Amino acid sequence: MVSNPVSRTRRIPLSVPPALPLEAPTSGLAQLYETHGHLVLEDLPPATLLTLDGISLTVSGSDPDSSSQGASSSVGARKEFRGFKLVPPGWHSLVVTPASEAGAKGGPPMLGAMEGMALRSIFLFHVEAKEVINRRWDGQAGQLVSMGSSLGGSESAGSHVLTPGLITALDRDLTPYPLRASQYAEWSSFARPLDEDAALTRRVAQSMLGEALTTDALDPVSGGALEDQQRTKRRRGQSDEERKLEEDLLTAAKRTGQGAEGLNGNSASGSLQGEQQSGEPGKRIRLADFSLLRSWPEGALAAERTRWSRDKSWTLRKALKAWTGRDLQHVEKKGSESVSESQSDDQARQAFLLSFHLLFHLFISQGSEDLLLAWRNHVSLVCQSASAIGSYGDVFGAHPSEAETAGADEDRALLQPGLHAGFLQLLRLQLNTLGRDWFAEGAQEVESAIKSDLKSLRGHMSRAMALDAREKDGSVGEAEQGDNVRKSAAADSEDEEAPVVIRSSKSSVRGRQSGSGIGARSLANKGPRQATRFRPTTTPPPTTRQDFESLLSSWRSLSLFAAACLGWQLDEQTDEEAEVLEELDEEHDEAVRRAMEEMAEEEGRQAEERRESDVGDDDAPDDLDEFTIQY
Structure with missing residues (x-):
C-alpha cells in the first residue's frame, strides 16, 4: 500500500475557525475582497475532512451541541460551515473525504483514519479576483457539483461576481483561507506551472477529469487483477475489524455506483491503457495511452523493435500527438479559437507536462x-527517450564520438526541444513534495526506478551534446574547407590565365595545363570528397545553445536538490566520461613513461660521460698548470 504523502506530512486536524462577525468589511478587508476569490460549499456532511492546497481541516457539525466541546462558542453558535473566503487567485485543489457513519454521529471519523482507504473526491478549481465559486456536495454521486444543478449539468451557475450585498451575506459563514504565508508559498511553488497558462491548464484538466474538474469518491486501490493482488497484500497486516470495515466500504461504494475499475489493461506490466473509470457512467480519468513494453510501431521489423524497445522516443511522440487534436480542442467546441497548426507541437509538449x-x-x-x-511510467517514458533529446543512432555504443548521426529525417522529427528541461523542473517540485521520508517508508522500489531512469537520462544528455558538437564542428569544417577550395580554385584560375614562365619545369607546366596537377579542376573534384567525412548525414537538429543551457541548468538544479534533500548522487560517471578519463590517464601515463625513459637515457649519457672523463683523468698529468700549458 502506498502512503499518502500529503496526508502524512501536512494533515493538521483543526476545527473551522470562526468567521469575522462583520456586517460589512472594513477598508483593509475590502481591499482583500477586491483581489481575492471565494469558494462556497453547501450540504457537506458533518465531520467531513477537507484538504485545501495540502492543509486539512475537519468540518464541525451543524448542531451547536455536537461542536461546542473542544471548540469556541462562536464556532458552535454558527449555523453551518459554508466554505472559504479570501482565496488567492490561481489554481487550487480541494480534497473532500466524507466521514463514516460513526463519525457523522459524533464518534471518531473512521473513514480516513486508515491510509489508502479513504474515499476521496478531488475538485480542481481556478479562482479570479472577486469571483465566487458555488458547489454543493452530492452524497449519492460522492462529489461536488454545481449549485442547483444535477451531476453533469450546466456549469453556468457555478460561479458569479461578488457584490457588496453578497459579501455581508457570506462573510459570517465563510472561514478565511487556512494557509499561512509559508504554507501558501509552498503551494504556490507547486502550482506555479499550472498558473503560467491557466487556459491551457483548464483544457488539459478537463480532458482528464471532465468539465466539472472533479473526480468521484473512488477507492484508491483499483484495477481488476491488480486490485485483488493489492487487497490480498494489504489484508496480511489487517485486523478482523479493519477487514470488515474495508468490505463495508467496498460494498457501499458498489451500491452507490462509486466502485473503481481502475486502469484498463495490465497495469502490472507497465502498460497504460489510459482511462480510470469513476462512479459516473461514462466518466473516466483519462491518462496518456502508451505502453512501455510494446513501444514500437505496428509492423516494425526486428531491428526496429530492438531500437524502439530501448529508445522510447517513438512512444513519446505518439503520446504527444494525442494532445495536438481532440484533447486540446476538447473544450473549444463552444466557439473559442482552436489551436493553430504552428503552435500545436509546442502546446502539445506543454499539455503533456501539465498532465504529468x-x-x-x-x-x-x-x-x-x-x-x-502511471506517474512512474511517465518518468520512464521521458528519461528513456534518447532520440527525443538529440541522442541519435546507436546511442548505446562505447562513446558518442563513435556513434553515427541520424540516418533519416524522421529521426529528426522525434526531437522534442524544451521538453526534458521542463520535465526536470517539474520532477524537482514533485520530489520535494514527496520528501526523503516517503521514499524511506516503503517506497524503495520507486526510488530505485527513478534513480535508474535519471541515470539513463544523464547518459542521453551527454551523448546528445557530444553528437551536436560533432555535427556542428563538421559543418564548420566543411564550410571552412569549402572556402579554401574556392580560394585555391580562384588562385589556380589566375595562374592558368597568367603567361607560363620559361624557368618552370616542363612537368610542372605540362601538369598544370593538362589538369593533372594541383589545378582548379582537380581541386574542384577533390575538395568535396575530402569534405564528405565532415558533413552530417542530414540537416543539423533544431537545437540551440539556449536549449542545452536550459537543459543543463534544470539538471544541475535537480541534481543539487537530490543530493542535499534526498541523498541521491545523480552525477556519477557515465561510461563515456569514464572512457574519456581513462584515455586521459593513458595519455598521462604514456607521457610519464616517455619522460622517465628520456630521464633514464639522459642519466645514461651523463654516466657514460663521467666514465670517459674518469678515464681521461687517469692519463692526464698531475700538474694542472703543466697540463694547461701543454694544451
Whole structure:
C-alpha cells in the first residue's frame, strides 16, 4: 500500500475557525475582497475532512451541541460551515473525504483514519479576483457539483461576481483561507506551472477529469487483477475489524455506483491503457495511452523493435500527438479559437507536462497505486527517450564520438526541444513534495526506478551534446574547407590565365595545363570528397545553445536538490566520461613513461660521460698548470 504523502506530512486536524462577525468589511478587508476569490460549499456532511492546497481541516457539525466541546462558542453558535473566503487567485485543489457513519454521529471519523482507504473526491478549481465559486456536495454521486444543478449539468451557475450585498451575506459563514504565508508559498511553488497558462491548464484538466474538474469518491486501490493482488497484500497486516470495515466500504461504494475499475489493461506490466473509470457512467480519468513494453510501431521489423524497445522516443511522440487534436480542442467546441497548426507541437509538449504534473497531484491526493504506476511510467517514458533529446543512432555504443548521426529525417522529427528541461523542473517540485521520508517508508522500489531512469537520462544528455558538437564542428569544417577550395580554385584560375614562365619545369607546366596537377579542376573534384567525412548525414537538429543551457541548468538544479534533500548522487560517471578519463590517464601515463625513459637515457649519457672523463683523468698529468700549458 502506498502512503499518502500529503496526508502524512501536512494533515493538521483543526476545527473551522470562526468567521469575522462583520456586517460589512472594513477598508483593509475590502481591499482583500477586491483581489481575492471565494469558494462556497453547501450540504457537506458533518465531520467531513477537507484538504485545501495540502492543509486539512475537519468540518464541525451543524448542531451547536455536537461542536461546542473542544471548540469556541462562536464556532458552535454558527449555523453551518459554508466554505472559504479570501482565496488567492490561481489554481487550487480541494480534497473532500466524507466521514463514516460513526463519525457523522459524533464518534471518531473512521473513514480516513486508515491510509489508502479513504474515499476521496478531488475538485480542481481556478479562482479570479472577486469571483465566487458555488458547489454543493452530492452524497449519492460522492462529489461536488454545481449549485442547483444535477451531476453533469450546466456549469453556468457555478460561479458569479461578488457584490457588496453578497459579501455581508457570506462573510459570517465563510472561514478565511487556512494557509499561512509559508504554507501558501509552498503551494504556490507547486502550482506555479499550472498558473503560467491557466487556459491551457483548464483544457488539459478537463480532458482528464471532465468539465466539472472533479473526480468521484473512488477507492484508491483499483484495477481488476491488480486490485485483488493489492487487497490480498494489504489484508496480511489487517485486523478482523479493519477487514470488515474495508468490505463495508467496498460494498457501499458498489451500491452507490462509486466502485473503481481502475486502469484498463495490465497495469502490472507497465502498460497504460489510459482511462480510470469513476462512479459516473461514462466518466473516466483519462491518462496518456502508451505502453512501455510494446513501444514500437505496428509492423516494425526486428531491428526496429530492438531500437524502439530501448529508445522510447517513438512512444513519446505518439503520446504527444494525442494532445495536438481532440484533447486540446476538447473544450473549444463552444466557439473559442482552436489551436493553430504552428503552435500545436509546442502546446502539445506543454499539455503533456501539465498532465504529468496533474497526474502527480491526483496520486498524492488519492494515494492510489494505479496513479503512482502511471506517474512512474511517465518518468520512464521521458528519461528513456534518447532520440527525443538529440541522442541519435546507436546511442548505446562505447562513446558518442563513435556513434553515427541520424540516418533519416524522421529521426529528426522525434526531437522534442524544451521538453526534458521542463520535465526536470517539474520532477524537482514533485520530489520535494514527496520528501526523503516517503521514499524511506516503503517506497524503495520507486526510488530505485527513478534513480535508474535519471541515470539513463544523464547518459542521453551527454551523448546528445557530444553528437551536436560533432555535427556542428563538421559543418564548420566543411564550410571552412569549402572556402579554401574556392580560394585555391580562384588562385589556380589566375595562374592558368597568367603567361607560363620559361624557368618552370616542363612537368610542372605540362601538369598544370593538362589538369593533372594541383589545378582548379582537380581541386574542384577533390575538395568535396575530402569534405564528405565532415558533413552530417542530414540537416543539423533544431537545437540551440539556449536549449542545452536550459537543459543543463534544470539538471544541475535537480541534481543539487537530490543530493542535499534526498541523498541521491545523480552525477556519477557515465561510461563515456569514464572512457574519456581513462584515455586521459593513458595519455598521462604514456607521457610519464616517455619522460622517465628520456630521464633514464639522459642519466645514461651523463654516466657514460663521467666514465670517459674518469678515464681521461687517469692519463692526464698531475700538474694542472703543466697540463694547461701543454694544451
